[in-house]
Amino acid sequence: MNIQVQTKVAVVGASGYAGEDLVRLLLNHPHADLAAVTSRQYAGQTIAQVFPRFSHFPKAKSLRFADPKAEIIAGQAEVVFLALPHGVAAEFAIPLLQHGCRVIDLSADFRVRNPTIYEEFYAHPHPAPELLNRSVYGLPEIYRPSIENASLIACPGCYPTSILLPVLPLIQAGLIDATRIIANSMSGVTGAGRKVEVDYLFAECNESLRPYGVPKHRHLSEMEQELSLTAGRTIRMQFSPHLVPVNRGIISTLCLTPSRKIEGDKASTEALMLQVQTAYQVAYGQSPFIRLLEGKALPDTKNVVGSNFIEIAWRADERTGNLIVMSAIDNITKGTSGQAIQCFNIACRYPETAGLL
Amino acid sequence: MNIQVQTKVAVVGASGYAGEDLVRLLLNHPHADLAAVTSRQYAGQTIAQVFPRFSHFPKAKSLRFADPKAEIIAGQAEVVFLALPHGVAAEFAIPLLQHGCRVIDLSADFRVRNPTIYEEFYAHPHPAPELLNRSVYGLPEIYRPSIENASLIACPGCYPTSILLPVLPLIQAGLIDATRIIANSMSGVTGAGRKVEVDYLFAECNESLRPYGVPKHRHLSEMEQELSLTAGRTIRMQFSPHLVPVNRGIISTLCLTPSRKIEGDKASTEALMLQVQTAYQVAYGQSPFIRLLEGKALPDTKNVVGSNFIEIAWRADERTGNLIVMSAIDNITKGTSGQAIQCFNIACRYPETAGLL
Amino acid sequence: MNIQVQTKVAVVGASGYAGEDLVRLLLNHPHADLAAVTSRQYAGQTIAQVFPRFSHFPKAKSLRFADPKAEIIAGQAEVVFLALPHGVAAEFAIPLLQHGCRVIDLSADFRVRNPTIYEEFYAHPHPAPELLNRSVYGLPEIYRPSIENASLIACPGCYPTSILLPVLPLIQAGLIDATRIIANSMSGVTGAGRKVEVDYLFAECNESLRPYGVPKHRHLSEMEQELSLTAGRTIRMQFSPHLVPVNRGIISTLCLTPSRKIEGDKASTEALMLQVQTAYQVAYGQSPFIRLLEGKALPDTKNVVGSNFIEIAWRADERTGNLIVMSAIDNITKGTSGQAIQCFNIACRYPETAGLL
């Protein structure tokens, strides 16, 4: 594969929060040439008009939002980012792939390999089941080699990113019982997208804390798939998400059961602490966006907002025998658009951190 | 016992968030005559000067903060609320009780009956272990009869209130395994008190989500005590608190293991849903501040902020076999000051809701 | 006029923020019997279902939202609160008045007496110009006697309340040049109503400060009318509103030109400070919701949120010769629903503070 200095890219559905953040990252990217952005709502307007904060980029003043038409986009870009609702994304991907584009999809459409499970969780038949085999789950820290050659990359959901990254190495290292994973998460309001519903109005969210989607949130489908693949058996997990009044950020707090009993045993507890650290270092020693916290530090979303990093900390609890693992990400950047750029970098053989530091 | 039309009360340490909210509730209380408020910091100033929002109460313009001196307060009030730091509260309670005052303590000093556990969690010897036998744990929905006759009431912590109220009836009804309780909570910043530390500055908390106190938060001591008393055996639980940017409010989300297996069994799952409802109705049918949510509703702190209510909802998860219970309270009102007033009402034989609706 | 123990009332359009706050205040009101609430969107549901925070009121569980039909409402209530959009409110008021109801309108429809100015600012012809003569501008501190006998009360807008209350007494006392009033205001997001638009989504408002509606906001029409009436000449003023990320609250900061020059004159400056105080005391000495700040205190919305109070402070600036007056209100309560209740109390000869303290 030839490595180009720049790759022509397009963003389809660039008016939501994820699409806007993609535009931000791509305008700054040394190896991306943003050739097209689409949005039904803003068609005809320049990027600078819709997003004044980008107006100092020359391209923001010249590039106009277009109506999303797959054929036209296919002629403009080699790599196309889809920031569309599920269902719509898959239909859009078909012609793009036929025209030879590489597709990086931010929706849920190609994350779940089993169309029956997709339908169970997304309440409609999968729009392009024939493509599921081609897609690679775009969690770079886990699937880097497959992403390199993928033509269709399904970027993970924000919650799954915050949960799978801390959990998978522990399963791989045999340190936890994969059948007893309990995840509690809280997310900022951009997680709901730029959706115009009463529930997401300022005065409904501000000074409000609330669980939602309990007990069967859609992201369970992809999380259980990946857990099962790693564990080598069918896994179900408990997942309780909450909406909290910040713009960006997810904290996930996991209660895990160690494979070996540590309750009441100080030596085993301390040993587990080290084993977890080793497992993470083995898994993520070469991964530039994993920040393992040391000492007394615990994750804080304000340390990752706007960035592609994940913070991870862990505590073995001698009193209860459980292992508590905590993570923090920016739900938009590492959770969506930044991770998509990371996949783009890998797929195009650019440095993994290009445009992301 | 004679029921007086009004009872003279004092608030010691009235300048923190809990003390301020006590003042708010007592100024509005039909049966409380606020006779004294103390604060080292504000001594000499009127309530209206320190808290302009109360200045329309005639008493707010006449009553001045005094230096806290137990002997003087004992001559002014029959019931004394202590809104002091742990350690300090106990020392203050001793002379008040000797003078015949009833004491309603908002600190942690009299919650834990075992002084060894107190020292383990609070890092100093208990200042008045001889009083521990006299104190009643002031969770009205559970200890109403004992509160009626108590001279020393230890109001529960905010997190314990949000967790014990949903959990205890389920243990009592035999519906859950009390040894496997996993609680995740998030609290507004007033939970830290009016403490002047960098961590609680606006710009450190706003747009920040973070776990803290993991895995051994002080409130575990009282929660495990109460769980153990109800279960009839020694209980340890997992508890992970988080700080989130709202002024007031706690959400607790509990992952519980049903006593009878429901995994994969729809009928058992639905039966459990009903059994939980029955257990709550049996336990709380006469409790005016318990709001059991129906249908699809889930707790939201904005529905309880400023009030003494707790919202509770539950979901039996057929997929995982777990029972998820969620609660919402105002950490200051139901979590601290409102609950103290509720105890006051019970102890003085006033209607339990007096001054709280 | 007979004073009834209770008056039957209805709220038409009870699902917005103002309507919801009216319901809150009326459920707590000793002299109001809430007989009907309407909302197209929630028709058929109980108050408790739509607003769980009110569910402890017995009436919240029995009273259901109905479709808004004037004839039916007229048979149910003596006083009807209209919390409807402008234009719609006037059409609704006509049959209610014909049926003998007293109408307290929270919209802009009856605030401006000149239908030409109404049309200039609201961009459609006035729907009921024949009623304009009957309406009284419901600023109780100014129009108390007229409100007593009014059948149609037009409650002021939130910004006008925060600006007129501090300004009118100064004009009346001849202390300022009424032709040079410059008002800057900032409002919480509920000021926009429960309007489902992108601009009011959480992530669009949080961490955002922005002017809007500059230089010709609709509220100028009623403010200039009232200023002109008081000044006895046609007045135009400068008004710059801003949207800021709080749920509730307005700060208005007024730059006024004293009638007599104070620049560089310490004695005149101090004299003006006292004259302003006297003017407010004369105007508002009997008004229970005016809080004149003393000493170094300045208004803070957190001291008025949830209440019907207005805080007012002033500073004569010897350096510049200007008089700066600052006010704080809750845009929903004193700005809308609480003021409506205050009008209701006056109109029905109840104590002015009934249900508002």
Next chain:
Amino acid sequence: MNIQVQTKVAVVGASGYAGEDLVRLLLNHPHADLAAVTSRQYAGQTIAQVFPRFSHFPKAKSLRFADPKAEIIAGQAEVVFLALPHGVAAEFAIPLLQHGCRVIDLSADFRVRNPTIYEEFYAHPHPAPELLNRSVYGLPEIYRPSIENASLIACPGCYPTSILLPVLPLIQAGLIDATRIIANSMSGVTGAGRKVEVDYLFAECNESLRPYGVPKHRHLSEMEQELSLTAGRTIRMQFSPHLVPVNRGIISTLCLTPSRKIEGDKASTEALMLQVQTAYQVAYGQSPFIRLLEGKALPDTKNVVGSNFIEIAWRADERTGNLIVMSAIDNITKGTSGQAIQCFNIACRYPETAGLL
């Protein structure tokens, strides 16, 4: 002057919000070599330990905070940024300048050229009046040529930046009456610095709006100095700042009196709109961080947060005859640290935008 590829720099007082943002910008700066950071509080810790969000920079793991000692710093850096309290900064600057360092001071110490006015506003005698002649006011858009050769640069305050940039070109073009400037501003809470006081606790600021420092805020001293210099006569202005619950951002809304009457005259009003635009284009056509808003757009802090841009919009008001000008900046970046970097770039002959886009 030789242009070096990199210049060695130090940040003295790097633990406040401005210092932290300087560190962020310098770690990213292509031409800055961060050689030293100081902080009494954090001495001995690495940047990564104190600010985990910077830990991916290799230097953040190696560079440790040192105690601030001028002689040592002078040996380490050619350019020293002082992020210290006023009074302290001046004393620190003296030895640095003697050792030949260039000093970029973020405090107020060298902004006001008249030590008597400094003492009037800062309540202590100026610590180094002999240096005042050497200092240049670091508003790059106005003083670019002087900054190029300055050894001592006094970076403007955040409010002055937001007010002077929109006002000065209008005075220079003769479009407004410089004696009648009325500025209302609102600032996020980082404007108060990382100061540990009750007033800046989360729960005191959140859901609170409040004026402060009215009518004689310290920033008046430098604003009136610069206005007077431009107008060629002594100017006093009205300035009313407010604290609002965002982390970062300032909106300033200016009410200005046009030199030629426009009231009631549509043609003059429209002409003024164009003249203002021309004045800004003349003044700022070559300034990369000025964003003049077109059409209906108004400033919004969320479009400038984290950046060195200022947004400016204006409206001539035919009804009142006033000119309203509105601006938005990030109080930390354009208001403090970013502007300091901009000065650094100019002083070292780097591209003005280096490290700032």
